[in-house]
Amino acid sequence: xxEKKDLQTPEVAETKKAAAAPAETPAAPxxxxxxxxxxxxxxxxxxxxxxxxxxxxxxxxxxxxxxHDEMLRLRDEEKMxxxxxxxxxxxxxxxxxxxxxxxxxxxxxxxxxxxxTPDRExxxxxxxSDLWTIAEVYEREVLDFYGIKFLGHKDMRRIFLREDxxxxxFRKDDKPEEQNPLKMENEVLSDTxxxxxxxxxxxxxxxxxxxxxxxDYMVNIGPQHPSTHGVLHFRVALEGERIKKIDPKLxxxxxxxxxxxxxxxxxxxxxxxxxxxxxxxxxxRHALCMTIEKAANIEVSDRVxxxxxxxxxxxxxxxxxxxxxxxxxxxxxxxxFLYGFRDREKVLDIFEETCGGRLIINYNMIGGLAADIHPxxxxxxxxxxxxxxxxxxxxxxxxxxxxxxxxxxxxxxNLTLEQVVSGGCTGPSGRASxxxxxxxxxxxxxxxxxxxxxxxxxxxxxxxxxxxxRMDEIEQSLCIIEQLIDNIPEGPFQTKTKPIxxxxxxxYYSCVEGSRGEFGVYLESTGxxxxxxxxxxxxxxxxxWIMDAACRGELIADMMAINGTLDYVVPDIDR
Amino acid sequence: xxxxRPKIKSIPYEEFNxxxxxxxxxxxxxxxxxxxxxxxxxxxxDWGRSNSLWPLTFATSCCGIEFMAxxxxxxxxxxxxxxxxxxxxxxxxxxxVNGTITxxxxxxxxxxxxxxxxxxxxxxxxxxxxxGGPFTxxxxxxxxxxxxxxxxVYVPGCPPRPESFLxxxxxxxxxxKAENFFGTTNRKEKDPQTLSESLESIKEVxxxxxxx
Ligand code: SF4
Numbered sequence: 001x002x003e004k005k006d007l008q009t010p011e012v013a014e015t016k017k018a019a020a021a022p023a024e025t026p027a028a029p030x031x032x033x034x035x036x037x038x039x040x041x042x043x044x045x046x047x048x049x050x051x052x053x054x055x056x057x058x059x060x061x062x063x064x065x066x067x068h069d070e071m072l073r074l075r076d077e078e079k080m081x082x083x084x085x086x087x088x089x090x091x092x093x094x095x096x097x098x099x100x101x102x103x104x105x106x107x108x109x110x111x112x113x114x115x116x117t118p119d120r121e122x123x124x125x126x127x128x129s130d131l132w133t134i135a136e137v138y139e140r141e142v143l144d145f146y147g148i149k150f151l152g153h154k155d156m157r158r159i160f161l162r163e164d165x166x167x168x169x170f171r172k173d174d175k176p177e178e179q180n181p182l183k184m185e186n187e188v189l190s191d192t193x194x195x196x197x198x199x200x201x202x203x204x205x206x207x208x209x210x211x212x213x214x215x216d217y218m219v220n221i222g223p224q225h226p227s228t229h230g231v232l233h234f235r236v237a238l239e240g241e242r243i244k245k246i247d248p249k250l251x252x253x254x255x256x257x258x259x260x261x262x263x264x265x266x267x268x269x270x271x272x273x274x275x276x277x278x279x280x281x282x283x284x285r286h287a288l289c290m291t292i293e294k295a296a297n298i299e300v301s302d303r304v305x306x307x308x309x310x311x312x313x314x315x316x317x318x319x320x321x322x323x324x325x326x327x328x329x330x331x332x333x334x335x336x337f338l339y340g341f342r343d344r345e346k347v348l349d350i351f352e353e354t355c356g357g358r359l360i361i362n363y364n365m366i367g368g369l370a371a372d373i374h375p376x377x378x379x380x381x382x383x384x385x386x387x388x389x390x391x392x393x394x395x396x397x398x399x400x401x402x403x404x405x406x407x408x409x410x411x412x413x414n415l416t417l418e419q420v421v422s423g424g425c426t427g428p429s430g431r432a433s434x435x436x437x438x439x440x441x442x443x444x445x446x447x448x449x450x451x452x453x454x455x456x457x458x459x460x461x462x463x464x465x466x467x468x469x470r471m472d473e474i475e476q477s478l479c480i481i482e483q484l485i486d487n488i489p490e491g492p493f494q495t496k497t498k499p500i501x502x503x504x505x506x507x508y509y510s511c512v513e514g515s516r517g518e519f520g521v522y523l524e525s526t527g528x529x530x531x532x533x534x535x536x537x538x539x540x541x542x543x544x545w546i547m548d549a550a551c552r553g554e555l556i557a558d559m560m561a562i563n564g565t566l567d568y569v570v571p572d573i574d575r
Numbered sequence: 576x577x578x579x580r581p582k583i584k585s586i587p588y589e590e591f592n593x594x595x596x597x598x599x600x601x602x603x604x605x606x607x608x609x610x611x612x613x614x615x616x617x618x619x620x621d622w623g624r625s626n627s628l629w630p631l632t633f634a635t636s637c638c639g640i641e642f643m644a645x646x647x648x649x650x651x652x653x654x655x656x657x658x659x660x661x662x663x664x665x666x667x668x669x670x671x672v673n674g675t676i677t678x679x680x681x682x683x684x685x686x687x688x689x690x691x692x693x694x695x696x697x698x699x700x701x702x703x704x705x706x707g708g709p710f711t712x713x714x715x716x717x718x719x720x721x722x723x724x725x726x727x728v729y730v731p732g733c734p735p736r737p738e739s740f741l742x743x744x745x746x747x748x749x750x751x752k753a754e755n756f757f758g759t760t761n762r763k764e765k766d767p768q769t770l771s772e773s774l775e776s777i778k779e780v781x782x783x784x785x786x787x
Contacts, residue, residue, distance in 0.1 A: 161679065161715070162678070162679055169714055169715075176714035176715075177714045180678070180714070182678050182681060182717060182722075183678070183681075183682070184681060184682050184685060184723070185682060186682050186683075186686070187679065187682065223680065223683050224633060224664075224683060224687055230634070230636065230639070231635045231680055231683075251677075251679050252635070252677060252679050252680045252683070253635050253636055253674070253675060253677055253680065254677055254679065254715050255675055255677060255710045255713055255715060255716055256710070256713035256714050256715045256716070257710075257713075259713070259714065260710065260712060260713055263712070271709060272709060272710075275637055275709065278636070278637040278640055279640070322640070325647075337647065338647055338648045341643070341644060341647030341648050341649070342647070342648045342649070344644075345644070345647075345649045348644075358641070358644075358734075358736070359637060359641055359734055360637060360733060360734060570635075570636070571635075571637065571674075571675075
């Protein structure tokens with residue numbers, strides 16, 4: 001009150017004061033009480049920040065020399081069949097290294113392994129790409145950003161940055177902007193690659209491999225192509241009309257988000273998650289908030305947990321509808337595309353009313369939500385559930401049961417269970433091949449432990465199964481929302497946090513089930529107000545990588561259908 | 576001379592936001608005076624052109640999804656004649672730069688722009704295309720597409736609402752309507768290379784390769 005008056009001119013303020021003085025005194029407590037009630041209520045004060053939270057991980061240090069044998073043992077003896085993530089980290093004095101996250105499908109146990117090499121000039125670490133196919137791309141990512149070379153990896157080219165890029169941008173001492181001015185000449189892609197090995201005397205040897213031979217018939221798809229869902233470049237070698245090999249080139253939308261995060265405070269880092277997988281904006285941001293909250297011991301209320309769960313599921317519906325629309329569009333069914341968007345707008349309306357945004361939503365915050373749900377929220381959602389149930393039948397009529405769609409999808413782009421597990425393809429794409437990988441079931445978070453829903457798993461593994469999986473998931477999501485929408489508990493929508501959020505030193509990992517797979521956040525903190533390293537497990541990267549396996553031997557005309565059913569979002573892959 | 580005011584169906588002239596810039600542009604275009612008869616023909620052509628601008632489907636990230644929403648049922652870009660999105664730059668009139676342009680993408684965008692036939696227009700959509708958006712501090716993001724290609728209309732937002740897309744496109748229609756088609760816009764493009772010139776350039780390349 002006093003502050004406001006200071007802004008006015010002195011005379012006006014004085015006259016007002018005189019006039020308002022008697023009336024103001026009784027009104028003051030009421031006026032003050034109101035904003036206090038509207039403000040988020042204070043729950044338990046956060047415990048001392050020195051204690052790391054429950055999601056802290058303590059990777060076991062394995063020397064590079066012993067790494068391969070240890071990983072082989074873990075995979076075969078302890079049944080660690082799922083390599084969740086490899087995170088490259090620059091530990092400064094200690095050297096450069098990687099953290100490996102392993103998760104066993106059979107036992108549900110997790111393992112974290114860390115390896116580090118002190119040599120900054122020529123860092124070498126043995127590869128694990130012969131054990132898990134997904135390591136092929138994860139290791140190339142580490143090479144690209146940290147310059148660690150993997151011994152025995154068959155293809156040590158850069159994957160995100162230009163092949164003529166200088167330096168390794170994620171190293172703490174690298175100055176990427178100075179060394180790499182904007183180049184306007186076209187990038188020359190090499191057709192050969194190199195493999196590093198250590199011979200008996202301990203010297204490094206280089207072997208050259210051919211990616212595409214001169215006699216290969218090549219087709220370039222992308223980076224500007226309407227059906228790659230973003231800017232992505234596939235170099236495809238053909239044998240007649242059949243696909244012989246696919247070499248994905250990524251990085252056309254690499255925005256350096258992970259590097260940017262290292263200079264941002266924790267609340268600032270949130271803004272960028274929405275812009276990676278914009279069809280999983282709620283879930284990605286949920287994952288990051290959850291990681292920070294758990295790590296810093298910030299409690300969130302029950303209300304927040306339930307609202308977050310509902311929002312995640314709405315987002316999943318939104319994403320699956322868009323998946324359906326785009327698949328139809330790619331296969332030439334424009335009517336179905338319009339049907340899908342008609343329904344998607346309904347979800348966006350719900351988002352917009354509560355969050356203010358349609359696509360980039362910015363709703364989850366550390367410790368809660370940006371705003372409480374809109375008074376209309378429950379009503380709207382309850383209207384939407386029967387509406388969607390009715391309309392999804394139209395999808396079957398117009399496209400899914402259509403004979404052309406069936407012929408083009410059934411039996412096309414087959415993936416076996418071994419391929420998806422080794423390739424780390426989580427989400428509906430993996431579940432269509434029989435892999436039980438739903439994080440909501442395996443490691444329930446938010447309010448998923450109190451709702452009843454089915455994990456949709458099919459066994460065919462073809463494009464059609466992937467489509468059906470997603471359609472069934474829409475129904476399951478509706479089912480989850482239905483159970484929660486009338487039971488949103490009362491409570492504050494935001495826990496009061498400290499003005500500067502600091503995470504206790506340590507390494508943390510949390511994951512959620514995003515729209516297209518497991519979205520994980522690896523956070524390494526030194527106790528500062530910005531993260532030391534923040535790495536995301538991209539949901540789409542394994543899906544792009546599996547394209548080669550899914551498309552080999554298929555017709556080039558079917559490539560876009562396969563690509564459509566795998567359903568990835570490119571900015572999330574490139575980050 | 577009194578400036579002719581272009582008519583856009585759904586918005587009256589006064590309700591557009593930056594009429595000063597627009598008037599300045601029109602004045603520049605008409606500085607040397609216009610031919611009365613040709614101008615009439617121009618108007619006819621510009622009317623046709625402005626109502627059938629074909630965009631190139633070019634979307635790199637988030638803004639592209641909003642562009643899809645604009646094309647779809649509720650916002651229905653077809654009302655303005657922009658629905659014929661082309662996948663080939665050769666057939667497109669306007670490139671809508673939806674989304675972040677990274678260093679690796681920049682040469683590709685330039686190439687796409689060069690491949691488009693004149694007269695061509697560029698609309699920068701979203702904070703990223705205008706100035707790098709939330710990623711301006713990044714080492715791998717171009718801080719505005721106008722560093723690479725000339726931009727006609729900027730549509731701010733992150734992402735812009737579908738209504739802003741349409742508003743931006745209407746602004747572009749006004750620009751198209753102001754142009755003098757004959758003798759200027761239709762002659763923007765350089766004359767195609769003659770055969771002897773092409774042979775010469777090929778020779779140069781071959782010589783360079785032989786040297787190397
Ligand atoms: S302006 Fe915003 S919404 Fe558009 S591409 Fe950039 S980050 Fe995405």
